[in-house]
Amino acid sequence: MTPLGEPVAAQGPVIPDFGKGSDCVVENRLFCPDWVRDNWSGTLEPALVEHVKLTLLAVAIGFVLSFGAALLTHRLRLFEKPVVAFAAIVYTIPSLALFQLLVPVTGLTVATVEVALVGYTLLILYRNILEGLRSVPPDVLEAARGMGLTRRQTLWRIELPLAVPATMAGLRVAVVSTIALATVAALVIPQGLGYPIFLALREAFKTEILVAGALAVGLALVADALLVVAERALTPWNRTRRVT
Amino acid sequence: MIASLTVFGDALEFIVDERRLILHKTWEHLLLSGAALAIALVISLPIGVWLGHRHRGSFLAVNVANLGRALPSLAVIAVGFVFIGVGFWSVAIALVVLAIPPILTNAYVAVDAVQTEAVEAARGMGMTDRQIITRIELPLALPLIFAGIRTATVFVVATATIAAVAGGGGLGDIIVNQAAYGLEGVVGAAICVSVLALVADGAVGLLQRALTPAGLRVESRSFEADVTTSGLRFRPSMSKVDGLPD
Numbered sequence: 140m141t142p143l144g145e146p147v148a149a150q151g152p153v154i155p156d157f158g159k160g161s162d163c164v165v166e167n168r169l170f171c172p173d174w175v176r177d178n179w180s181g182t183l184e185p186a187l188v189e190h191v192k193l194t195l196l197a198v199a200i201g202f203v204l205s206f207g208a209a210l211l212t213h214r215l216r217l218f219e220k221p222v223v224a225f226a227a228i229v230y231t232i233p234s235l236a237l238f239q240l241l242v243p244v245t246g247l248t249v250a251t252v253e254v255a256l257v258g259y260t261l262l263i264l265y266r267n268i269l270e271g272l273r274s275v276p277p278d279v280l281e282a283a284r285g286m287g288l289t290r291r292q293t294l295w296r297i298e299l300p301l302a303v304p305a306t307m308a309g310l311r312v313a314v315v316s317t318i319a320l321a322t323v324a325a326l327v328i329p330q331g332l333g334y335p336i337f338l339a340l341r342e343a344f345k346t347e348i349l350v351a352g353a354l355a356v357g358l359a360l361v362a363d364a365l366l367v368v369a370e371r372a373l374t375p376w377n378r379t380r381r382v383t
Numbered sequence: 384m385i386a387s388l389t390v391f392g393d394a395l396e397f398i399v400d401e402r403r404l405i406l407h408k409t410w411e412h413l414l415l416s417g418a419a420l421a422i423a424l425v426i427s428l429p430i431g432v433w434l435g436h437r438h439r440g441s442f443l444a445v446n447v448a449n450l451g452r453a454l455p456s457l458a459v460i461a462v463g464f465v466f467i468g469v470g471f472w473s474v475a476i477a478l479v480v481l482a483i484p485p486i487l488t489n490a491y492v493a494v495d496a497v498q499t500e501a502v503e504a505a506r507g508m509g510m511t512d513r514q515i516i517t518r519i520e521l522p523l524a525l526p527l528i529f530a531g532i533r534t535a536t537v538f539v540v541a542t543a544t545i546a547a548v549a550g551g552g553g554l555g556d557i558i559v560n561q562a563a564y565g566l567e568g569v570v571g572a573a574i575c576v577s578v579l580a581l582v583a584d585g586a587v588g589l590l591q592r593a594l595t596p597a598g599l600r601v602e603s604r605s606f607e608a609d610v611t612t613s614g615l616r617f618r619p620s621m622s623k624v625d626g627l628p629d
Binding site for chain 2: 231232233234235236237239240242243312315316318319320322323325326332333336337339340343344345348349351352355356359360363
């Protein structure tokens with residue numbers, strides 16, 4: 140049922156038959172540019188796109204959940220401990236195990252993968268958003284009240300904007316680690332950059348493992364850089380401060 | 384839901400019925416994780432502590448942490464498998480690579496953050512560098528250093544599961560081999576890995592308690608956890624929070 144029906148290790152290195160395999164592919168050299176060229180649009184690009192989709196969906200759901208929980212517990216501190224405890228327990232479950240534990244409940248579907256990936260983002264996102272909201276200096280809150288802002292206005296105009304840096308810091312960690320984790324999703328569904336890695340493992344095909352792995356790392360670094368740019372755009376006051 | 388509950392029941396039954404297999408695989412799992420952690424500790428603790436002591440290389444420490452987070456464990460193990468071959472050591476080395484970033488970065492941050500007053504006072508008392516490290520910085524940095532080790536421990540125990548795809552043995556052998564062990568075996572082994580990770584985390588926590596000097600034994604768990612997940616990125620931005628719109 141899983142993409143890994145039989146133990147891979149038992150087979151030993153088998154030279155893959157890719158039809159029109161070049162010398163490089165047949166000899167399984169370190170890196171075969173021609174294989175990448177031939178398989179980019181058929182294998183690598185779809186895997187990359189799927190990987191991005193899996194990550195975006197997981198982080199989006201995780202963010203909405205964490206944001207809601209943070210807003211709730213920001214006012215009702217009573218609920219903070221249970222939320223953190225839940226998120227921390229989920230965070231400690233090994234990814235491969237969590238995927239497998241969910242299979243009886245949600246089957247070999249995207250849902251299984253997403254539930255697990257969302258679960259791992261909760262602790263990071265929730266804690267950072269809440270920390271951001273809490274980090275607003277008391278004198279600023281007092282000034283807001285003195286200016287006659289209601290609680291709602293204080294939240295939207297003062298607390299949330301000032302929580303952006305901490306939130307973005309959490310978002311960066313969540314996105315980068317979700318991209319890394321999503322490779323394991325291939326154990327459940329044949330999607331994402333983990334799938335070519337699993338396939339290549341069977342044949343010990345170096346190029347595919349290296350390229351798919353490098354794509355995952357590259358994707359994480361690019362996403363991280365994009366979020367840094369987004370943070371700068373969202374916090375213009377920090378930008379001007381840095382210049383002066 | 385009912386169906387899934389029976390699966391968990393069957394899984395527990397599998398653990399009991401196949402306890403010899405489970406124990407054997409758990410032992411392999413522990414050996415693999417232990418070897419990887421030991422090597423990672425030997426490599427990264429001295430480097431992290433020394434860099435922190437000299438207050439140098441923050442660039443290196445931060446980037447190692449970021450890169451470590453971006454490394455997909457599956458890809459690292461796959462690379463180890465392809466270049467070193469099938470078996471214990473190829474996976475162990477891959478796990479070492481994955482365990483180094485949290486340990487190194489936390490050790491660096493921990494020692495770097497020790498109050499300069501304490502270090503200066505020690506120097507004023509005529510302590511040597513070695514004495515300052517072992518008697519002042521290490522005890523004070525212990526909670527953070529251990530936070531890194533705990534992160535690495537949970538991560539390595541969890542990731543060692545993937546070792547099975549590269550012939551490294553361990554409980555992952557059962558998890559990836561549904562054809563032989565059935566769904567109850569897969570779920571049973573997954574439960575075992577989760578428990579093992581939690582137990583390992585607790586064991587390292589106990590070790591930390593034992594090593595912490597009595598005077599420093601304060602509740603610091605929440606503080607530790609913050610640093611492991613977000614500390615490095617969080618801190619700079621936190622200082623920015625203080626900068627209010629003019």
